[in-house]
Amino acid sequence: MSIVKVALPVPKRQLFDYLSNGLEVPVGGRVRVSFANRTLVGVVMAHTDDSPWADKLKAVSEVLDEAPVLDEHWLTLARWLADYYLHPIGDVIHTLLPVALRKGASALPQDTECLALTPTGQQHCQDDLRRAPQQWRLIARLKDGPVALHTLREDISSAVIRACRDKGLVETTLQAYAVQSDWHAALTISDKPRPNTEQALAISAITRDLEAYTPVLLEGVTGSGKTEVYLQSIEAILKAGRQVLILVPEIGLTPQTVQRFQRRFGIDVGVLHSNLNDNQRLRVWQQARSGELGIVIGTRSAIFTPLAKPGMIIVDEEHDGSFKQQDGLRYHARDFAVVRAKMEGVPLILGTATPSLETLNNALQGRYQHLTLHARAGVATHTVQQVMDIKDQPLRVGIAPGLIERMRSHFAAGQQVMLFINRRGYAPALLCHHCGHIETCHRCERPFTVHKQLNKIQCHHCSAARPLPRQCGACGNDEIVPKGVGTEQLDAELASIFPHISRVRIDSDSVRGKSTLEEVLAAINEGRHQLLIGTQILSKGHHFPNVTLVVIVDADGALFSADFRAAEHLAQLITQLSGRAGRADKPGEMWLQTHHPGHPLLQDLLHNGYGHFARFALQERKAAGLPPFQYQVLIRAEATDARSPFAFLDELATLLRQQTDFQVLGPVPALMEKRQGRYRVQLLLQSTRRGVIQAWLATNMATFERLPSVRKVRWSIDVDPQDFM
Numbered sequence: 267m268s269i270v271k272v273a274l275p276v277p278k279r280q281l282f283d284y285l286s287n288g289l290e291v292p293v294g295g296r297v298r299v300s301f302a303n304r305t306l307v308g309v310v311m312a313h314t315d316d317s318p319w320a321d322k323l324k325a326v327s328e329v330l331d332e333a334p335v336l337d338e339h340w341l342t343l344a345r346w347l348a349d350y351y352l353h354p355i356g357d358v359i360h361t362l363l364p365v366a367l368r369k370g371a372s373a374l375p376q377d378t379e380c381l382a383l384t385p386t387g388q389q390h391c392q393d394d395l396r397r398a399p400q401q402w403r404l405i406a407r408l409k410d411g412p413v414a415l416h417t418l419r420e421d422i423s424s425a426v427i428r429a430c431r432d433k434g435l436v437e438t439t440l441q442a443y444a445v446q447s448d449w450h451a452a453l454t455i456s457d458k459p460r461p462n463t464e465q466a467l468a469i470s471a472i473t474r475d476l477e478a479y480t481p482v483l484l485e486g487v488t489g490s491g492k493t494e495v496y497l498q499s500i501e502a503i504l505k506a507g508r509q510v511l512i513l514v515p516e517i518g519l520t521p522q523t524v525q526r527f528q529r530r531f532g533i534d535v536g537v538l539h540s541n542l543n544d545n546q547r548l549r550v551w552q553q554a555r556s557g558e559l560g561i562v563i564g565t566r567s568a569i570f571t572p573l574a575k576p577g578m579i580i581v582d583e584e585h586d587g588s589f590k591q592q593d594g595l596r597y598h599a600r601d602f603a604v605v606r607a608k609m610e611g612v613p614l615i616l617g618t619a620t621p622s623l624e625t626l627n628n629a630l631q632g633r634y635q636h637l638t639l640h641a642r643a644g645v646a647t648h649t650v651q652q653v654m655d656i657k658d659q660p661l662r663v664g665i666a667p668g669l670i671e672r673m674r675s676h677f678a679a680g681q682q683v684m685l686f687i688n689r690r691g692y693a694p695a696l697l698c699h700h701c702g703h704i705e706t707c708h709r710c711e712r713p714f715t716v717h718k719q720l721n722k723i724q725c726h727h728c729s730a731a732r733p734l735p736r737q738c739g740a741c742g743n744d745e746i747v748p749k750g751v752g753t754e755q756l757d758a759e760l761a762s763i764f765p766h767i768s769r770v771r772i773d774s775d776s777v778r779g780k781s782t783l784e785e786v787l788a789a790i791n792e793g794r795h796q797l798l799i800g801t802q803i804l805s806k807g808h809h810f811p812n813v814t815l816v817v818i819v820d821a822d823g824a825l826f827s828a829d830f831r832a833a834e835h836l837a838q839l840i841t842q843l844s845g846r847a848g849r850a851d852k853p854g855e856m857w858l859q860t861h862h863p864g865h866p867l868l869q870d871l872l873h874n875g876y877g878h879f880a881r882f883a884l885q886e887r888k889a890a891g892l893p894p895f896q897y898q899v900l901i902r903a904e905a906t907d908a909r910s911p912f913a914f915l916d917e918l919a920t921l922l923r924q925q926t927d928f929q930v931l932g933p934v935p936a937l938m939e940k941r942q943g944r945y946r947v948q949l950l951l952q953s954t955r956r957g958v959i960q961a962w963l964a965t966n967m968a969t970f971e972r973l974p975s976v977r978k979v980r981w982s983i984d985v986d987p988q989d990f991m
């Protein structure tokens with residue numbers, strides 16, 4: 267009998283048997299099957315001749331692929347992910363595939379809607395469209411042949427396309443979509459600067475052996491020219507016809523970055539980010555897999571992009587938190603990049619100015635080659651970093667008078683100023699001045715944030731929103747006041763202090779979608795704004811040549827956080843923000859406002875730099891028995907009642923305490939005890955050997971899943987957790 271073992275996207279840790287009924291189904295190919303009254307798409311993991319349920323098996327309903335969508339290499343990686351992260355294989359397989367393939371779309375390249383010139387359009391010249399330069403831009407783009415609509419839409423508005431269509435100048439056609447099918451032949455090298463000595467040393471160390479897994483930590487201060495090192499290191503890889511995969515943080519993926527690679531090599535770059543639709547993602551996946559793209563740049567999940575001829579993997583800003591997936595398969599893209607590079611036998615570069623303590627430790631232990639860039643590239647000098655003691659100071663919107671004056675003098679010199687504040691919205695809370703009541707989201711038990719422009723209060727943990735109240739919800743008094751400062755308030759108040767200075771606010775409220783961020787970044791670099799006010803978005807790798815003053819308005823919260831990684835993250839943030847200043851020929855300065863100017867972390871960081879801070883922090887972690895010297899696995903449980911998660915984790919803890927190979931800590935409430943109406947509790951497992959925890963959990967998983975208390979909770983396992991929220 268021919269039976270196939272199918273991985274299905276269900277929360278069960280097993281494969282499911284189906285009869286293949288004589289249909290040819292390759293291992294790694296997709297099938298449609300019926301499962302619990304639904305039709306699901308699954309991937310065949312193996313063929314077999316018998317099954318314990320042989321007489322009850324259903325047949326496969328449809329075979330979707332003639333050739334595997336996941337080859338043997340990817341099935342091996344999938345099994346590794348399932349074992350390492352203790353995650354159901356069916357869901358792992360699902361996560362590896364582009365969404366369109368999960369839904370059953372064809373894995374073969376499809377025809378794409380393109381725009382082409384009509385014979386009339388062919389004859390049009392610039393003069394004919396003198397009054398419509400945008401339309402002429404479109405016509406000029408199409409002179410060399412049809413272009414895919416989705417590509418055009420990136421920079422041409424639909425109104426322009428419609429206008430040209432109405433005039434009979436363009437028409438829609440269906441074509442096989444091709445990027446430069448032979449990128450290798452099109453490869454050119456242009457505008458390559460001479461590397462400085464440190465860059466040259468790094469490039470030669472990286473390119474010494476391009477045929478083997480050689481992991482490198484490239485620790486280069488901000489603006490030291492790490493990207494240039496990437497560019498010159500991949501040159502030989504591309505020339506050899508091999509492909510390069512580059513991972514960047516979520517909000518670090520800007521057209522600036524992509525264009526740098528495109529321009530240097532004159533080839534199309536495949537881009538993968540969260541604003542693409544399913545078809546666009548599928549297309550990049552297909553092109554990377556068939557070898558049609560030389561370079562693929564993407565955010566976290568791009569690490570699952572298959573390459574026909576893998577040549578190198580680069581993880582830029584490897585310390586960035588967005589590389590860790592926080593639900594479902596909780597993988598860390600940087601860590602998986604290490605595993606993948608090893609398996610594919612290719613070099614790996616982890617680049618950053620502020621290495622995570624995990625990566626730094628690996629480098630210091632000799633597991634990674636450690637390359638450093640100490641100097642800024644070109645003529646840029648190091649930013650001067652200072653603390654501003656704001657105790658007892660008469661602050662204006664939270665800013666010390668001395669710094670308002672510093673801002674004034676930078677503006678007078680025609681330079682740009684950047685203000686960083688960690689909170690978006692007008693104020694992080696709404697307080698009744700009469701009774702002290704704070705408007706609170708009952709689902710999350712956290713204060714609502716005030717959004718004055720939008721005339722509402724909103725919870726930033728569950729997005730529940732209400733109109734801005736006029737009276738206190740507790741006592742009815744109308745003296746209710748915003749408490750604390752967010753970007754919106756800073757922006758509004760600074761308008762009165764600097765009425766003639768053009769400001770721009772950059773946070774997820776003011777900048778929606780990719781194109782607006784692009785526009786804002788371009789406007790900043792064209793000098794259309796002098797004052798930049800924003801959140802974390804500002805810290806991520808942007809190059810602002812004219813910014814000379816960076817002010818961190820408030821960072822005190824993180825100095826006293828319960829999360830043992832808070833100090834590391836704060837140090838990374840301060841260093842990255844400070845790195846946005848003085849990137850060109852004018853010197854930069856950074857001011858950090860604090861009520862704790864003598865705090866050892868701040869003192870060490872500002873006097874000795876991130877590298878020193880990080881090495882010291884590593885010693886502290888070692889003494890405290892924390893990662894990266896201990897490995898952790900976090901088991902989370904949540905439910906709408908406060909008791910059930912504790913009941914389940916208590917039972918689990920009792921079972922886990924039967925062994926003595928690793929520590930079991932808890933259960934304790936999560937740092938955020940309640941979120942979206944659910945109570946959240948966690949149990950922490952810790953050991954110097956990660957493997958013993960994983961093995962024990964794997965062996966006993968079936969027992970956990972049979973506990974009566976499991977039915978009342980949602981629970982998950984997080985291997986190498988990054989936060990305890």
Ligand SMILES: Nc1ncnc2c1ncn2[C@@H]1O[C@H](COP(=O)(O)OP(=O)(O)OP(=O)(O)O)[C@@H](O)[C@H]1O
Nearest residue numbers: 459460461462488489490491492493494643644807
């Ligand atoms: N060898 C060089 N000669 C001249 N200019 C260079 C050189 N290397 C880099 N640069 C320029 O210096 C600036 C900073 O370089 P790059 O963006 O590569 O730095 P980075 O280390 O990746 O920056 P960050 O991590 O801070 O975002 C860029 O404008 C780049 O063009």
Ligand SMILES: [Zn+2]
Nearest residue numbers: 707710725728
């Ligand atoms: Zn809420």
